[in-house]
Amino acid sequence: MNLSGCFRSKIPFLLVLFGLLLILFFILNIMIGSVMIPWKDLCKVLMHQGNDPVYNSIIWDIRLPRALAAIFGGAALAVSGLLLQVFFRNPIVDPYVLGVSSGATLIVAILMLAGYTFGIMMISPFLLSGAALAGALGVVMLIVAISARVKQLVTLLVIGLMIGYLCSACSNILIAFAEKENLHNFVLWTLGSFSGFSWDEVGILTAAGTVLLGASYLLCKPLNALLLGEDYAQSMGVNIKKLRIFIVLISSALTALITAFAGPVAFIGLAGPHLARLTLGTSENKILIPATILLGAMITTFCDFLARMAFSPIELPISAVTSFIGAPIVIALLMKRRTSL
C-alpha cells in the first residue's frame, strides 16, 4: 500500500541525483581521454586562462563540443521516444518507429554509396548532415500529412514501420552495389557517433534542441490526458487533430536533428523514458519530461565515455554501448516491478 506515495516523496531527490550524475559524467568526459587533463588545468582552460595550446585545443575543439552533443542528443532522443510512447500508448515504441532514421539513412546511403555516380567527389561532414536532415525531414512531412488523415493510431504506427522498411530496402539495394571502402564508412555511420562535432553543429543542435524540448514540455497537460486514450482526451476538450500533429512534428524533428549530426543512435529513445518511469514510479508527464531529459542526457554521456575509453584507441559504436549498458538495467527494473508499464 501507498507504494506510489513513497515514490512521490523520492522524486525531487532522484531528479537532483540525476542532475548531479549528469554533471559528473560531463566533467569526466572532458577530463579523461587518451590525454588526461588535470582538474586545475581544466578550470584554467575553461576560464580562458590556460596557456597550454594542446589542452586548449583538446578541450575547446574536441571534448567540449562532443560532450555537449552527447547531452543534447541523449535528451532529445529520450524525449522524442517518450512523446511517441505516450502518443501510441505503446511501451515498445522508439523515436525511429515512424521511419525518421530510415529516411535519413537512405539519403546518406545515396550520398555515400552512390554519390560518385552522381558526380559528388568529396563528402564534407556538413553535406552528410544536410543529407541526413533532408531524409529525416522528408519522412517527417510525409508522416505528418498521413497522421492528419488516419482514424486509428495503430494505422499510423504501421504506416511508419512500412515507410521504414521501404527506405531500408532501398538502402540495402544500394549496399549490394556498393564498394567495400564506402560500405565500411556507411555502416559505421549507421551505428552513430558523437565524434567530430563542430561548434557550428553543436550550436544548431543546442538551439533547436532547446526550443523543441521546451515545446514538448508545453504539451504536458494534453499528454497526460492522452494517458487515458484519445476518446477520453477528446471528451475533456483536447483538440486531438492538432495534438497529433504537434506530437509527431516535435518528436520527429528532435529525432531528425540528432540523426542528422550523430547518425541513428539506438536504444536511448526506447529506454530513456522507461528508466525514468521505473525509477520515479510515475507516468505523470510534468515530472517525466524533465526526468527523461536528465536521464537521457546522463546515460548518453556515460555511454559516450565508455565508447571512447573501453577499448581505447579503438572507439566503439555508441549504439552498441547504449544497448549493452541499458538493456540489462531496463530488464532488471521491469522484473522488480509488480505493476505493468
Add this chain to the structure above:
Amino acid sequence: MSIIQTRKLAVGYGGRTVVGDINLAALKGQLICLLGPNGSGKSTIIRSLAGLLAPVGGSVFLKGQPLHRIESKELSRMMALVLTERLSPGLITVFDVAAMGRYPHTDFFGRFSEEDKRKTREALCLVNAENLAERYFTELSDGEKQKVLIARALVQEPEVIILDEPTSHLDVKHRLEVMKILRQLTKEKGITVILSLHEIDLALKSCELALLVKNGKILAYGTPEEILSEETVADLYGIDSAHFSNCLGGIELKNSGGASSFVLAGAGSGAPLYRLLNKHGFSIMTGVIHENDIDYHVGTAIRAAVISEKPFEEIRKSALNKAVSLSAQADCIIDAGFPAGTLNKLNVDLARRLLAQDKTIYSLRDPEEARKLFGTNEGQLVFCPTTVDLMEKLKSREAGVIEQQTASKAVCNA
C-alpha cells in the same frame, strides 16, 4: 427544458446508418438507459451523443444548442464520459486519474489549485474510493476502476454523464454500487445520466426512461415499467428459451421436457423448487396456486403447468379435480412444505387423495407436521430435510425406474 435531446438522429460510421430515427429527450437529473442485444448499436448511439462520432443524419442538442456547434472545451464542461474500453494509463495513481477530469478547468500548464484538489477528493469520496487515492490505477479491480472513472467524470463537473456499459465485467456488489452512485448523482447533483446496460432488471429498478434498440431500430422508448413487458423483452433479445417477468423484475429460464414432477406448493415455497427442478431437467406441473402467490408468477414465467385459483378465494373443487388428474401424469410428486391455512386447505386434501391412490410423496416438510396434516401413511411419505437430499432421491428413483424397465425388457426377451 431538456438537457439533451435528439431529433431524427441517425448514427453510424462513414455514412452508413447503424441506428436511425432516434428521438429522445432527457430532463435534468434523469437516468436514462439504452437496452439491446450486443451489436445492436448502443455504443454507436452513446458515441454520437458524446460527440465522438458525427451523426449520419439529424442532430443532438445539448441545452438547446446543436452539439457540433459547441466548442470542445465548453462541451467538456457540460458533458463527461465513461467508456467501456479497458485502460492502461501506466504508472498513474487513482488520485491523478480522477484529477484528469479537472482538465477543462485548469490553466495551460494544468496547474492544480487547492479547489481542484478538494473537488477531486470530494468526487473520490462520493464513489467510496477515497482510500484508493494513493494506489496505482492499474492495480485496481474492475469494479474499483469503474468507480474511479465515474469519479473522474464527476470531477469534470458536467451536467450530463454518458456511460457505455458501466456495469459490464463487474461483480454484483460493484454493479449495484455503481448504479447506486449514478442514482445518487441524478438525485443529489441533478446530473443527467445516460448509459447503456445489459441487465434488464437493473434498468427496470433504477432508470427513469429506457430506450430499446434492436437491429438498427428503436423498438420502444418510455418508462421501463411501461415498455419492458414480457413480449418486448423476448423480442428485444430474440430469446425464447427464457421469459422476462415484469412483476418479478427478472428473467426465468423456460421449462422444457424431461421426467415430469408435480409440486404441491404455495406462499413462496414452490418458487425456488421450480427453479431447482427446472435446472435438473424436470418438467414441472404445480397446483393449486393462488394467482396472488409468488409461486404463481414464477411458475407461469418458467412456463410450468400451473393449476391456479383466483386471489384470496378458497380453492374450489373444480381446481382440485384438475390438479388430481394432472398429477396422475406425473412421474413424481413433491410437497414443497407449503403452509396450510383456510384458503388452501384443499391442497392438504389433494395430498391425502394422492396418498390414498398409493402414490409416493417426497416431502420437504418436517415429518411430524406432515404426519399430522396428511394422516399416517408413513411408508408413502419420503422425507427430505434439504433440497439437495430431495434431488438425490429423485435422481436415484429415476435411475431405479430405468433399471427396472431394462430388467423387465430383458425378461420379456427371454
